[in-house]
């Protein structure tokens with residue numbers, strides 16, 4: 001069922017009108033990945049009205065087959081997992097809508113969100129907006145997606161390092177991030193090269209010795225890369241080299257800009273900071289999943305979604321404790 005979203009135009013009732021503000025939803029969830037959808041399932045089952053607005057770029061949708069997500073011994077694709085979660089959320093009355101939330105404003109009692117050309121009001125907002133991985137320079141999106149689907153390109157060693165045990169692995173990165181990713185992968189394979197994304201590596205002496213002690217090759221600059229039969233070819237210092245798989249370690253962009261609009265605190269790298277119950281420091285605003293500093297994993301995103309939803313329910317119940 002399509003969400004009942006008000007058209008923009010005539011101003012909505014405000015607290016300055018001296019009237020009790022009318023809300024469209026108890027909770028607006030921004031982001032329909034594992035964190036947002038888990039929260040939607042919980043909130044709908046708490047008999048609260050909930051709308052999920054999702055721009056359709058969940059990182060989970062990129063997972064060809066997740067083998068570390070508990071309960072699926074044969075593995076499950078990210079797309080199927082999301083489909084199942086959407087079905088479950090809808091079954092309990094959560095409304096799901098495709099779209100991009102472009103603005104968020106806070107009043108003393110709730111929030112107004114701008115969803116493309118529409119506005120709506122919610123008592124609470126959960127930000128489950130995730131992050132976007134920075135991609136390696138590849139010729140086109142189709143090539144990138146083909147690399148992901150075939151496992152020649154991977155983004156998450158915690159998720160799928162096991163699958164590349166004893167393979168020839170390149171890590172595209174440098175500095176602390178590149179060094180840590182290469183060292184993490186060293187417990188899966190003895191054949192690891194750390195390839196510089198720029199002209200030279202930004203490694204200090206301690207990082208260089210850690211890498212060398214672990215037998216990780218510090219390779220030169222990657223100027224081009226392409227998929228080849230059964231692997232991925234990187235041009236390193238002008239010479240083509242074939243690897244079984246490539247892990248870009250180029251960092252990610254945190255989707256926390258809406259939190260910035262209402263003045264919520266963020267860490268230096270843009271992650272949202274929350275208390276142990278997923279509350280931000282803006283009353284009524286909660287956050288869960290990758291957008292919060294923590295382990296970027298489905299299980300963690302789901303756990304935080306469940307905690308956030310229960311906190312939202314309990315915070316709202318302090319104001320309206322009984323079912324009408």
Ligand SMILES: Cc1cc2nc3c(=O)[nH]c(=O)nc-3n(C[C@H](O)[C@H](O)[C@H](O)COP(=O)(O)OP(=O)(O)OC[C@H]3O[C@@H](n4cnc5c(N)ncnc54)[C@H](O)[C@@H]3O)c2cc1C
Pocket residue numbers: 030031032033034035036053054055056057058059060061062063064065066067068069099100101102128129130131133148154155156159160255258288289290291296297298299301
């Ligand atoms: C290739 C790959 C493989 C992975 N494999 C695994 C694995 O095997 N196991 C595992 O546990 N984890 C894996 N992960 C990590 C996992 O996908 C993430 O940890 C998980 O998706 C985080 O969930 P989330 O709900 O926080 O964010 P996401 O799933 O990224 O969802 C966030 C959603 O919010 C939407 N959004 C953002 N801003 C707005 C806005 N302003 N308005 C509306 N919508 C918005 C986005 O479009 C997106 O749909 C993998 C990640 C990648 C990239």
